[in-house]
Amino acid sequence: MTYIGQSVKRVEDKRFTTGKGKYTDDIKLVGMTHAHIVRSPYAHANIKSIDIDTALAHPGVVAIFTGKDIAATGINGVPAGWQVNFKDGTTMKEPPHPLLVADRVKHVGDGIAVVIAEDLATARDAADLIEIDYEVLPAVTNPAEAIKAGAPQVHDNAPNNICFDWELGNPKAEVDAAIAASHHVTRLDLVNQRMAPNAIEPRSAIGHYDDSKDKFTLYTTSQNPHLTRLLMCAFVLGIPEHKVQVVAPDVGGGFGSKIFHYIEEALVIWASKQIGRPIKWTSTRSEAFLTDAHGRDHVTTAEMGFDKDGNITALRVSTVANLGAYLSTFAPAVPTYLHGTLLQGLYTTPKIHVDVTAAFTHTNAVDAYRGAGRPEATYLLERLIDTAALEMGMDPAELRFKNFIPAFDGVTQPGYQTQVALQYDSGNYHPVLERGLEMVGYENFRKEQAEARKNGKLLGIGFSTYIEACGIAPSAVVGALGARAGLYESAQVRVQPTGKVSIFTGSHSHGQGHETTFAQVVADRMGISMDDIEIVHGDSDSVAFGMGTYGSRSLAVGGSAIVKSIDKVLEKGAKIAAHKLEAAEEDLEYAGGKWTVKGTDKSIGFGDVALTAYVPHDYPAGLEPGLDFSSFYDPTNFTYPFGCHIAIVEVDADTGKVTLKRFIAVDDVGNVINPMIVDGQIHGGLAQGIGQAMLEGVAYDAEGQLVTGSFMDYAMPRADDLPSFEIDRKVTPCPHNPLGVKGAGEAGCIGSTPAVVNAVMDALTPFGIIKNLEMPMTPQRVWRAMHQK
Amino acid sequence: MSVKISVSINGKKYTSEVEPRQLLVYHLREALGLTGSHVGCDTSSCGACTVLVDGQAVKSCTTLAAQVDGCSVTTVEGLAKNGSLHPLQEGFKEEHGLQCGFCTPGMIMAAADLLQNNPDPSETEIRHALEGNFCRCTGYHNIVRSIQWAAKKLKETNAAVL
Numbered sequence: 001m002t003y004i005g006q007s008v009k010r011v012e013d014k015r016f017t018t019g020k021g022k023y024t025d026d027i028k029l030v031g032m033t034h035a036h037i038v039r040s041p042y043a044h045a046n047i048k049s050i051d052i053d054t055a056l057a058h059p060g061v062v063a064i065f066t067g068k069d070i071a072a073t074g075i076n077g078v079p080a081g082w083q084v085n086f087k088d089g090t091t092m093k094e095p096p097h098p099l100l101v102a103d104r105v106k107h108v109g110d111g112i113a114v115v116i117a118e119d120l121a122t123a124r125d126a127a128d129l130i131e132i133d134y135e136v137l138p139a140v141t142n143p144a145e146a147i148k149a150g151a152p153q154v155h156d157n158a159p160n161n162i163c164f165d166w167e168l169g170n171p172k173a174e175v176d177a178a179i180a181a182s183h184h185v186t187r188l189d190l191v192n193q194r195m196a197p198n199a200i201e202p203r204s205a206i207g208h209y210d211d212s213k214d215k216f217t218l219y220t221t222s223q224n225p226h227l228t229r230l231l232m233c234a235f236v237l238g239i240p241e242h243k244v245q246v247v248a249p250d251v252g253g254g255f256g257s258k259i260f261h262y263i264e265e266a267l268v269i270w271a272s273k274q275i276g277r278p279i280k281w282t283s284t285r286s287e288a289f290l291t292d293a294h295g296r297d298h299v300t301t302a303e304m305g306f307d308k309d310g311n312i313t314a315l316r317v318s319t320v321a322n323l324g325a326y327l328s329t330f331a332p333a334v335p336t337y338l339h340g341t342l343l344q345g346l347y348t349t350p351k352i353h354v355d356v357t358a359a360f361t362h363t364n365a366v367d368a369y370r371g372a373g374r375p376e377a378t379y380l381l382e383r384l385i386d387t388a389a390l391e392m393g394m395d396p397a398e399l400r401f402k403n404f405i406p407a408f409d410g411v412t413q414p415g416y417q418t419q420v421a422l423q424y425d426s427g428n429y430h431p432v433l434e435r436g437l438e439m440v441g442y443e444n445f446r447k448e449q450a451e452a453r454k455n456g457k458l459l460g461i462g463f464s465t466y467i468e469a470c471g472i473a474p475s476a477v478v479g480a481l482g483a484r485a486g487l488y489e490s491a492q493v494r495v496q497p498t499g500k501v502s503i504f505t506g507s508h509s510h511g512q513g514h515e516t517t518f519a520q521v522v523a524d525r526m527g528i529s530m531d532d533i534e535i536v537h538g539d540s541d542s543v544a545f546g547m548g549t550y551g552s553r554s555l556a557v558g559g560s561a562i563v564k565s566i567d568k569v570l571e572k573g574a575k576i577a578a579h580k581l582e583a584a585e586e587d588l589e590y591a592g593g594k595w596t597v598k599g600t601d602k603s604i605g606f607g608d609v610a611l612t613a614y615v616p617h618d619y620p621a622g623l624e625p626g627l628d629f630s631s632f633y634d635p636t637n638f639t640y641p642f643g644c645h646i647a648i649v650e651v652d653a654d655t656g657k658v659t660l661k662r663f664i665a666v667d668d669v670g671n672v673i674n675p676m677i678v679d680g681q682i683h684g685g686l687a688q689g690i691g692q693a694m695l696e697g698v699a700y701d702a703e704g705q706l707v708t709g710s711f712m713d714y715a716m717p718r719a720d721d722l723p724s725f726e727i728d729r730k731v732t733p734c735p736h737n738p739l740g741v742k743g744a745g746e747a748g749c750i751g752s753t754p755a756v757v758n759a760v761m762d763a764l765t766p767f768g769i770i771k772n773l774e775m776p777m778t779p780q781r782v783w784r785a786m787h788q789k
Numbered sequence: 790m791s792v793k794i795s796v797s798i799n800g801k802k803y804t805s806e807v808e809p810r811q812l813l814v815y816h817l818r819e820a821l822g823l824t825g826s827h828v829g830c831d832t833s834s835c836g837a838c839t840v841l842v843d844g845q846a847v848k849s850c851t852t853l854a855a856q857v858d859g860c861s862v863t864t865v866e867g868l869a870k871n872g873s874l875h876p877l878q879e880g881f882k883e884e885h886g887l888q889c890g891f892c893t894p895g896m897i898m899a900a901a902d903l904l905q906n907n908p909d910p911s912e913t914e915i916r917h918a919l920e921g922n923f924c925r926c927t928g929y930h931n932i933v934r935s936i937q938w939a940a941k942k943l944k945e946t947n948a949a950v951l
Contacts, residue, residue: 009882016890017878017897019825019865026824121810200829200837200925201891252827252891253925285830511889511926676885680931684888687928711834711923719919719929724912748928 003520003530007676011515011530021250024204024219025282032206033062035268035281036123038113038130039290040105043139043362043704044152047103047112047132055115055129060122063275064130065267066113067102075099075270078261079235080327081227083482084164084336084358092358093158097326099236099263099270105134106154106325107362108706109290114267116279139362139704143322144299146359154325154360163323163358164332168340169420175353178314182305186388191774192376194297194322194698196714197369199510201252202283203292207268211276215243216269222248223258223508224548227485229540231261231329237270244269248538251510255688256368257292258510259550260329289709294698295369297322298335298376304349304384310394312403314351315343317380321358321366328367332358337481338373338469344418345381346429346465346642347403352419362704368550370688370749374468382464382754386761390769396463396758397437404429404465410735415637422469424640425742428732432666433465435728436644439664445648453766458651459661460763463644464755470743471639471734472551488634489553490545491561493522493569495627497614499607501526504536506546507558511684512745513677514554520673521559521739525566527593528606544630552743555673556639556734563738564631572627573609579620580604580612639734639742643667645686645751647759656783658694658760660723665751668730670742678744679727685748686725691717693756697776715776794858798823799867807854813847814838816854817864825865825894829923836922839895840864844951846902848921863951865894868901876942877901877935877950886935888926896922900936905950909940 015021052064077097084092100111113130117123138152145151146161154161169175179185199221206219216239222228225246233241251258268279283291299320305313321335340354371378385403389396405416410426417423440461449459472478475486492504503522507514519533536542549558570590577595578585581602588595596603612619613627648662665682672678695715699707708714733740753775760777764770764786773785791806798821807816817823817840826849829837833851840849841863868875877897880886887893896919903910903918910918915933924932943950 007885010885012890013882013887014874016887016893017865017874017881018869019823019894021825021890023824023827023891025828026818028819028822121808198923198925199889199891200835200923201827201889202829250890252829253889255925282828285832285835513888680885680888680927683928683930684926685928688925710832711830712832716923716925717928718923719916719932720913722916722929724933725928725930 003523004673006674008516008520008530008674010513011519012513023201023250023252024206024221027206027219029206029208029278032278032280033116033118033275034120034123035279036115036120036127037111037264037281038115038127040108040110040112042105042134042136043108044137045105045134046137047101047105048135049133050113051131052113055126058126058129060118061126062116062118063271064113064115065100065271067098067100070098070100071102076236078263078266079231080332081231081329081484082333083484084166084332086164087167092164092332093155094327095155095157099267107364108704109287109364111263114271116271116275141361141363141700141704143297143320143359143361146361147320147357154362158360161360163327163360165357166336167353167355169353170351172353175314175316175351178351179303179305179316182313183308184306184392185303186384186391187303188380188383188387188771190300190302190380190383192296192298192300192379193775194366195295195369195692195696196289196698197255197257197292197295198716199253199255199257202285202288203258203262203264204282205265205268206278206280207272208278209273215245217245217247218265218269219247219249220265221251221258223251223254223510223550224546225508225538225540226506226546227548228261228265232266232269236266245541248508254510255370256295256372256550259548260293260367285711286709289714290364290706293328293365293367294324295366295372296376297366300380302380302384304388306388306392310392310399310402312347312349315349317343317354319356321356322361322363323358324363324365325360326365328365331365331367332482334368334373339377341420341422342374342377342467342469343381343420346405346467348405349419354420363700370685371746374746375689375750375753378464378466378750379754382466383757386463386758387769387771390765397433397442400433400463400465401430423637425637426732426735427640427642429465429642431730432642432644432668435666435730436646436664439726439728440646440648456653458653458763458766460649460651460759460761462647462755462758462762464751464758465644466751467640467642468746468750469638470552470641470746471556471635471737472553473638474636475634485547486634487547488632489547489558489561490630490632491558491565492544492630493562493565495569495610497611499610500532501528502534502536503562504543505558505562506543506548507554508538508549510549512549512554512681513674517555517674517677518559518562521562522566525563526606527591552745555739555741556737556743557633557635559739559741560737561631561633564633565629568629568631569627573606575620575623576609576612577604636736639670641667641669641742641744641747643747643751645755647755649756649759649763651760651763651782656779656786658777658782660690660694660756663690663723663725665725665727665748666730667747668732669744669747670734671731671740672729673741681744682727682748683725685746686752687717687722689749689752690722690756693753693775693777695721695776792855794855796857797861799863809855811854812850813852813854813857814849817849823864823866827891827894829891834923836899837892837895839898839922841898841901844905846899865897868897876939880935880939880942884931884934884938886927886932892922892924896924896932900939901950904940904943908944
């Protein structure tokens with residue numbers, strides 16, 4: 001039976017549809033206490049005094065710890081996992097991010113004290129009895145404002161609130177000259193607004209210290225439990241790693257926000273030893289808006305030059321990226337190596353320069369959110385292309401075809417070397433746009449649009465042809481770029497004596513369906529039934545090591561590690577089979593779950609070989625018993641999925657309300673193991689990307705108060721905000737991993753945003769070429785753009 | 790201070806002492822161990838906690854446990870009968886209507902309410918009925934199909950939703 005390529009129904013769905021999923025907050029330990037964190041209501045303030053006496057005396061309160069208690073222990077703050085250097089080579093500013101703040105709070109939501117009580121309601125009641133005297137200080141929230149002289153300073157050791165400045169690409173003078181010599185230059189000033197990831201499961205952490213074993217257990221809502229353990233043990237608490245088990249059980253969505261090591265994880269672990277009881281902390285949604293790392297938040301000027309025939313001559317980008325008050329785990333990498341490196345897009349642009357200044361502000365941390373840097377790059381590129389087409393009177397599809405990089409398979413033809421460090425693995429860009437045009441019925445649409453305009457109806461079409469760097473990442477490459485960790489993945493294939501197979505993977509599933517997809521891969525590779533395979537993940541005591549799930553890496557990197565281990569199992573199995581069949585190894589072939597002597601009917605099944613490995617009575621001399629292999633897979637390159645997204649919108653001429661009428665997506669994510677799951681990943685990504693274009697946006701006021709602090713204020717797409725999606729795919733296999741897969745988790749979110757915005761701009765062309773309309777495309781903003789003088 | 794409540798939950802009678810301020814969702818999760826109903830927000834916006842009270846979908850995060858005294862409550866744990874999944878549960882699996890699974894119990898309960906009142910809903914009617922339930926994973930595309938799948942199955946088998 002072949003599983004790869006089949007829409008196998010998910011193994012995990014029974015527990016989730018029956019309410020038997022086991023999420024962190026569902027776990028109840030004997031003697032467990034509950035924690036509530038007292039957070040700063042001010043964006044920037046000195047803490048003059050804290051009085052916890054009344055709260056501590058409140059019945060049911062077990063303990064209260066403040067920033068002073070933490071400072072007294074010498075515990076470090078949470079670290080950044082990536083280092084970016086200033087242009088002059090000096091290292092980025094890396095101010096401490098303490099578990100609880102003792103002196104000066106730096107954003108609304110900064111943790112000040114933790115109240116631990118017998119139950120959550122009591123902890124919250126007691127928290128209200130803590131008296132804190134603040135000296136409120138001026139705050140700055142906009143990154144472009146933060147780096148101006150005289151702006152309020154977030155950290156004493158980061159002058160002008162600059163964490164680092166950075167550049168990439170061709171020499172700036174060359175790019176300046178190419179822009180100056182261009183026949184036409186399209187310039188856009190863009191805001192890629194701040195986003196709240198909003199996994200529906202709020203973050204949660206349970207800390208448990210077992211003094212009989214001197215061992216800690218952390219249950220946490222994490223996309224990468226091993227990374228959390230490493231950061232927490234080695235960099236924050238100074239606990240030996242073998243004394244800490246980190247379990248990320250069922251996790252209710254992540255979208256990046258659950259990659260990072262958060263203060264609450266270290267707090268519940270540390271405090272559980274202090275009080276000798278387990279402690280659970282679960283975020284409220286309000287806390288989630290305040291403290292789950294946000295995404296995007298770039299202020300950008302982008303210019304693209306063209307010759308008289310519409311060929312791109314140069315791209316110049318200058319961005320100020322908001323990192324928030326503290327450096328989150330991957331924060332420095334997002335506006336740099338995940339953004340600047342993608343500015344080649346799908347185009348042959350000969351000269352590119354990007355300049356990024358990363359700013360601290362009195363806001364929550366900004367880090368990787370679905371796509372992470374690549375949506376920001378795609379947004380500016382694709383907005384430039386559609387705007388340029390309007391300005392030059394060219395068709396936006398034609399302009400793309402004209403500038404696409406020609407097809408290359410990465411096998412017989414080399415990869416494509418970009419001007420911004422990366423080398424694309426394989427690509428064939430014309431077919432995705434051709435298919436998109438066919439699906440949308442482009443010629444007919446333009447006729448329909450013209451007719452509609454005669455009747456005062458504003459229809460628009462917007463394009464986005466994107467590329468992303470996924471399958472993160474070759475360790476040596478990211479190490480050279482500042483990563484403080486490797487980005488390989490590990491996998492163990494443990495064959496049980498009966499021939500059943502347990503797979504231990506360092507990838508973590510929080511919705512991606514690994515228990516199904518990975519089992520499909522294993523079943524096909526080993527020629528056994530999916531029913532004979534279990535996928536184990538998310539527990540540092542079971543899985544040897546792992547770098548987790550993000551950057552569309554699980555199958556490309558984690559799946560490849562599994563394949564490596566399977567290869568080792570089958571290699572050893574062949575030795576055992578050869579012995580049992582009294583044949584030479586090279587005379588055997590493995591198919592359908594058995595080794596057969598070529599050209600004969602002599603064979604031995606996988607189960608018999610497994611049993612022999614564990615009952616090695618009649619066994620090859622010198623061969624170890626057992627059938628159990630581990631591997632680490634470090635990719636040789638990123639993978640480069642790409643695609644074409646097309647949006648059709650109608651703008652209400654009276655109110656400015658935008659309705660998304662159709663959305664077409666043709667993605668090429670390489671080989672596909674489970675089409676149903678890949679389609680689902682695309683759908684979800686589309687909803688998030690469309691959400692950014694039309695509805696979502698985190699807003700802080702001038703004092704640094706979070707205005708969008710709940711689902712009542714932050715508009716996330718609901719079912720009736722979206723149409724059904726029209727999707728298709730092309731397949732250009734990845735040439736450098738054994739499965740030929742590229743990753744599908746982020747594609748929808750990367751490509752869709754500019755398509756929607758471009759469609760709105762296209763709809764509004766009767767009002768001229770509008771360039772100053774920012775996301776989200778609310779009726780008010782669109783109406784104003786239509787009526788501006 | 791506590792109040793005594795008597796509630797039928799998934800067909801089983803429970804008598805409990807609850808704090809007057811105790812929300813139904815926490816009563817289900819903490820006191821009764823029915824952790825299928827989830828808490829995703831604090832503003833009654835996300836619907837992950839949706840249960841049926843006397844057959845009607847309510848958000849159990851904005852219902853006091855004391856309010857359901859004498860009522861019949863159905864949670865996601867009460868849908869599968871005799872070891873077979875409810876058609877809605879099957880539909881979500883068949884049509885890939887879930888990814889992380891966190892919103893799924895609430896989605897299914899909201900859909901149960903819809904199908905009781907409208908056994909053959911259009912896509913627009915389904916999307917409208919799910920306005921009170923957030924999903925961040927699926928883009929709702931396959932949730933719509935899952936509910937259509939269940940509606941068809943219920944019709945074919947001539948079965949009642951509950």
